Amino acid sequence: MSYPVSPLASPFPALPEIAGxxxxxxxxxxxxxxxxxxxxxxxxxxxxxxxxxxxxxxxxxxxxxxxxxxxxxxxxxxxxxxxxxxxxxxxxxxxxxxxxxxxxxxxxxxxxxxxxxxxxxxxxxxxxxxxxxxxxxxxxxxxxxxxxxxxxxxxxxxxxxxxxxxxxxxxxxxxxxxxxxxxxxxxxxxxxxxxxxxxxxxxxxxxxxxxxxxxxxxxxxxxxxxxxxxxxxxxxxxxxxxxxxxxxxxxxxxxxxxxxxxxxxxxxxxxxxxxxxDGEGAQKFIAVSVSGAVSDESARKVGMAIANSPLVKTAIAGEDANWGRVVMAVGKAGEPADRDKLSIGFGGTWAAQQGLPLADYDEAPVAAHLKGQDISIEVDLGLGEGTATVWTCDLTHGYISINADYRS
Amino acid sequence: MSYPVSPLASPFPALPEIAGxxxxxxxxxxxxxxxxxxxxxxxxxxxxxxxxxxxxxxxxxxxxxxxxxxxxxxxxxxxxxxxxxxxxxxxxxxxxxxxxxxxxxxxxxxxxxxxxxxxxxxxxxxxxxxxxxxxxxxxxxxxxxxxxxxxxxxxxxxxxxxxxxxxxxxxxxxxxxxxxxxxxxxxxxxxxxxxxxxxxxxxxxxxxxxxxxxxxxxxxxxxxxxxxxxxxxxxxxxxxxxxxxxxxxxxxxxxxxxxxxxxxxxxxxxxxxxxxxDGEGAQKFIAVSVSGAVSDESARKVGMAIANSPLVKTAIAGEDANWGRVVMAVGKAGEPADRDKLSIGFGGTWAAQQGLPLADYDEAPVAAHLKGQDISIEVDLGLGEGTATVWTCDLTHGYISINADYRS
The missing domain is CATH 3.60.70.12 (L-amino peptidase D-ALA esterase/amidase)
Structure with a gap:
């Protein structure tokens, strides 16, 4: 364990003994x-x-x-x-x-x-x-x-x-x-x-x-x-x-x-x-909640496309409410989605709804949310009843340092 | 164009005029x-x-x-x-x-x-x-x-x-x-x-x-x-x-x-x-050549799984002949592959063949190859006649800096 303890670490809990x-x-x-x-x-x-x-x-x-x-x-x-x-x-x-x-x-x-x-x-x-x-x-x-x-x-x-x-x-x-x-x-x-x-x-x-x-x-x-x-x-x-x-x-x-x-x-x-x-280099824990998909499995795939997007993960690392990158990730998931029904929010505040940026979008609460350690991204596809939540961490210089800056 | 010119840049060529x-x-x-x-x-x-x-x-x-x-x-x-x-x-x-x-x-x-x-x-x-x-x-x-x-x-x-x-x-x-x-x-x-x-x-x-x-x-x-x-x-x-x-x-x-x-x-x-x-933060140009796949399209998908793997891309950034990460990426591609028929090389030197690390593997020519700007990774799946070459760049601190270290 030669790397510093993750800033997102939890103390080890009291686990009961299990008979047998x-x-x-x-x-x-x-x-x-x-x-x-x-x-x-x-x-x-x-x-x-x-x-x-x-x-x-x-x-x-x-x-x-x-x-x-x-x-x-x-x-x-x-x-x-x-x-x-x-x-x-x-x-x-x-x-x-x-x-x-x-x-x-x-x-x-x-x-x-x-x-x-x-x-x-x-x-x-x-x-x-x-x-x-x-x-x-x-x-x-x-x-x-x-x-x-x-x-x-x-x-x-x-x-x-x-x-x-x-x-x-x-x-x-x-x-x-x-x-x-x-x-x-x-x-x-x-x-x-x-x-x-x-x-x-x-x-x-x-x-x-x-x-x-x-x-x-x-x-x-x-x-x-x-x-x-x-x-x-x-x-x-x-x-x-x-x-x-x-x-x-x-x-x-x-x-x-x-x-x-x-x-x-x-x-x-x-x-x-x-x-x-304990993700490599993680500074923020990100929950991506997808609703309105055609099925739960479709929602999971859309969520994973967002959670795997280097551009979304670096945006969160940069504390930037970059909903455009989320749109991109939704679109590349290969699942049913309609640009004009898509809504995207951060920390419970919608940034775009039904395919359009909100006219009265107030970035202040979103900016405050993104400064925290626990980040949520909400996506509503507006198509059906499918939901899923997936979890990831941000993509930081720490990840590169751990994975590139060594010699085996 | 506020970022430094890519170290992999080419000069603009002489392009002929096109009638019409x-x-x-x-x-x-x-x-x-x-x-x-x-x-x-x-x-x-x-x-x-x-x-x-x-x-x-x-x-x-x-x-x-x-x-x-x-x-x-x-x-x-x-x-x-x-x-x-x-x-x-x-x-x-x-x-x-x-x-x-x-x-x-x-x-x-x-x-x-x-x-x-x-x-x-x-x-x-x-x-x-x-x-x-x-x-x-x-x-x-x-x-x-x-x-x-x-x-x-x-x-x-x-x-x-x-x-x-x-x-x-x-x-x-x-x-x-x-x-x-x-x-x-x-x-x-x-x-x-x-x-x-x-x-x-x-x-x-x-x-x-x-x-x-x-x-x-x-x-x-x-x-x-x-x-x-x-x-x-x-x-x-x-x-x-x-x-x-x-x-x-x-x-x-x-x-x-x-x-x-x-x-x-x-x-x-x-x-x-x-x-x-001109990839963001690119320091090395990587060609991934896949052969022995069940079809050309299967070879392309395996190649893209390798080229999209953050762990492979950071390994190349770190000039590390980490063929284990290539194995992992082949295996996750969702395409037919057989661990015991897989061969992996760098710059024309095999590191592993038919599912086993080479006993007489000489890392010196591979290490020299990885220090260069133009990197090749060779993968033979040993299954069929399908081939593909895909291209990517390494994943570096530059990528994180460009994508996270700004405020919009």
Whole structure:
């Protein structure tokens, strides 16, 4: 963590322990750094698992195997390697992942498909098997650690540790969710993959856990962007131990299902925002709210076109209410839009409505809003009922410094 | 032109006069600046026209009308306003364009659909009709000017004037093409729209001229990017006066048709490169060559994903042979790719082949290549016969300074 802490950082929250989940951290020494870099989390028998993964087709073996095994629905352990992403390493990379899965499975006495592995860091270098073997060996007998230790250990170029929690009433039972995440854009040579893990004591069928995670993903992780680039290793996994003792949630007909789904959504939203708040060079947190689209998905795509526009992001960095750049971004999204129905505002003040600049537009409240750290851009397409909110950060000299002003 | 001249600038070339084409420039005073800002080009009767236009759905009235009227195939005049893009100005903007078309048409004695208008500059402010009327009035009787004067007058935030020329043998007749262009990314408050104009003395049917321009566009203007943002006004028009006296080219069966198409392509490629060379903050010109894709269009999309990646562009700015970022960009393009068949090189030296870093990879020639101004990135997907080359520039502190460090 050699970069200054993000001005948008949040302190690490108090995360409850989750029955059936025990985190540990050790030093495998993947890099020559004085910190733990291997996280090992044990999960009691019967734990359900669900996952969402990068759509990048050049993904790592960890993603290939995790995607395949999450479909089986059960997990007993998670191993996260920091410092080496093991991506673009061919069969040698895959062997290293399978070695870890086998080593942990042998110790626990479970099918190796129930051991999930993630790796983050430099790409193109196969994860060293000897270091992985020694690291895992230590981890298997390590003392439990705090959530904050685990959050720090999965991190690479993050400037602060990230966690979130929520609870939900399922029948008469209060279930808990604790979650950690890492990611801050994609900084080479350590590609700052987003890796997120949710742990809950709720009893949930894997199919419903997957439905909750997939739905939340669409409105949270799929709605954030730092620089439009997509890691080859992005992964979010949810684990449910069932130790809370609630009647298992099997679908939306089960008692508490909606509350549980809402809690998963809430945690995912918190985690997603934390990643944006650690965006490379970020000085401002930007929410782009799109309404009046022909569908929610269309609204999301328009929002992402705005949030990915270097011109919009630099305008916000410059505290400039440049609605013309927003018009441009709407128009290039490839989604239905009508110039003459378009309205654009900042911080709740319309600058243009129905395709025309407001005659009595008062820039003073907008200028004041743009000087703050939390910025909102509102866009109404005037076509339908579709809505979406996406989140990003501004594009600053800090981004260039982090990504260009180094030599590998 | 308040920014320093791009280090990638080229001197303005010697462009031949084109029989039947007369450029003029005057000062309409769209902005309070001491320079000409209205360009007026007359075209002799019988001139064929073809056009390609922005796909941005929030386009200007100029684009709407130009797209419509180019289909009619004939042109007598071109008017280009600099300093006000007239975009996002609703019916008042459209009225200003129609006023110019009518004023010029009345003077020439032609249908107003044969008068083409482009505007570039600040958006959201209707083009002032009085200034346009007086400017056009002056232009109608102005003295002819040089191509360089015209190239300077259509420019807004460009740091150098841009022109290109080519010739082709059509039967026994040498036909000439002279062309000018402006654009350097999209700088607000003057959105740096790309406006390009080709003038030839060849006799060409409008349909074939359009076919040549559309084909060239796919491999040139559609293959460049500065910052992934798309102006609401981008326009390229080609005018053919027929004064060279060749037998009219009606299709690829006509003598000289292939030579003419190649010359149009050549001019478009030169113009497209000039725009990239004036990219905001550009220090390096980058050619991304993609081969082995399932189709040419797939190769183009993969190339554009690489050329639009902030992480690839900052890596080049940092003179870092970061092929991992190229892998990431290939994978996110949404096109067929196979991690284990992918090869990546810089300046003709492979860094990774068939999905693995080269064991004997010698970084020295790559490091030397990256220190230069003209950078090439080679990507082979190993899947098929599709190829494309796209061009971009690096992403530097200069880009942020131009786009964020001002107050409008």
């Amino acid at each position: 989940v025990v985190p540990h951290v050790v030093r495998a020494g993947y890099k020559d750094w004085g910190r733990c870099d291997l996280t090992y989390v044990t999960l009691e028998e019967g734990t359900a698992v669900a996952g969402v993964f990068t759509k990048n087709v050049c993904c790592s073996s960890e993603v290939d195997l995790g995607r395949e095994n999450a479909k089986l629905g059960r997990a007993r352990a998670l191993v996260v390697n920091a410092g080496n992403s093991n991506a673009f390493t061919g069969y040698r990379g895959r062997e290293a992942v399978e070695q870890i899965m086998e080593q942990v499975a042998a110790h626990i006495g479970c099918p190796k498909e129930q051991v999930f592995v993630s790796s983050t860091g430099v790409i193109g270098v196969p994860l060293p098997k000897d270091k992985a073997r020694e690291g895992v060996e230590k981890a298997l007998t390590a003392e439990p650690c705090s959530w904050e230790d685990a959050a720090n250990t999965i991190a690479t170029t993050d400037t602060f540790a990230k966690g979130a929690a929520a609870t939900a009433m399922v029948g008469d039972t209060k279930v808990k969710i604790s979650a950690i995440i890492k990611g801050s854009g994609m900084i080479a040579p350590d590609m700052a993959t987003m890796l997120g893990y949710l742990f809950t004591d709720a009893a949930v069928e894997p199919g419903f856990l997957q439905a909750c995670l997939s739905a939340a993903n669409l409105r949270t992780f799929s709605c954030i962007t730092v620089d439009s680039d997509t890691s080859t290793s992005d992964t979010v996994l949810a684990f449910a131990t069932g130790k809370a003792g609630n009647a298992p949630i099997t679908g939306f007909d089960s008692p508490g299902a909606h509350a549980f789904a809402a809690a998963i959504h809430d945690v995912c939203r918190q985690l997603a925002h934390l990643v944006v708040r | 084409v007369v450029p003029h420039v005057v000062r309409a005073g769209y902005k309070d600046w001491g320079r000409c800002d209205l360009t007026y080009v007359t075209l002799e009767e019988g001139t064929a026209v073809a056009g390609v236009f922005t796909k941005n759905v929030c386009c200007s009235s100029e684009v709407d009308l130009g797209r419509e009227n180019a289909k009619l195939g004939r042109a007598r005049a071109l008017v280009v306003n600099a300093g006000n893009s007239n975009a996002f100005t609703g019916y008042r903007g459209r009225e200003a364009v129609e006023q110019i078309m009518e004023q010029v048409a009345a003077h020439i004695g032609c249908p107003k659909e044969q008068v083409f208008v482009s505007s570039t500059g600040v958006i959201g402010v209707p083009l002032p009709k009085d200034k346009a009327r007086e400017g056009v009035e002056k232009a109608l009787t102005a003295e002819p000017c040089s191509w360089e004067d015209a190239a300077n007058t259509i420019a807004t935030t460009d740091t150098f004037a841009k022109g290109a020329a080519a010739t082709a043998m059509v039967g026994d007749t040498k036909v000439k093409i002279s062309a000018i262009i402006k654009g350097s990314g999209m700088i607000a408050p003057d959105m740096a729209t790309m406006l390009g104009y080709l003038f030839t003395d060849a006799a060409v049917e409008p349909g074939f001229l359009q076919a040549c321009l559309s084909a060239a566009n796919l491999r040139t203007f559609s293959c460049i990017t500065v910052d992934s943002d798309t102006s609401t006004s981008d326009t390229v028009l080609a005018f053919a006066t027929g004064k060279a006296g060749n037998a009219p080219i009606t299709g690829f069966d006509s003598p000289g048709a292939h030579a003419f198409a190649a010359a149009i392509h050549d001019v478009c490629r030169q113009l497209a490169h000039l725009v990239v060379r």
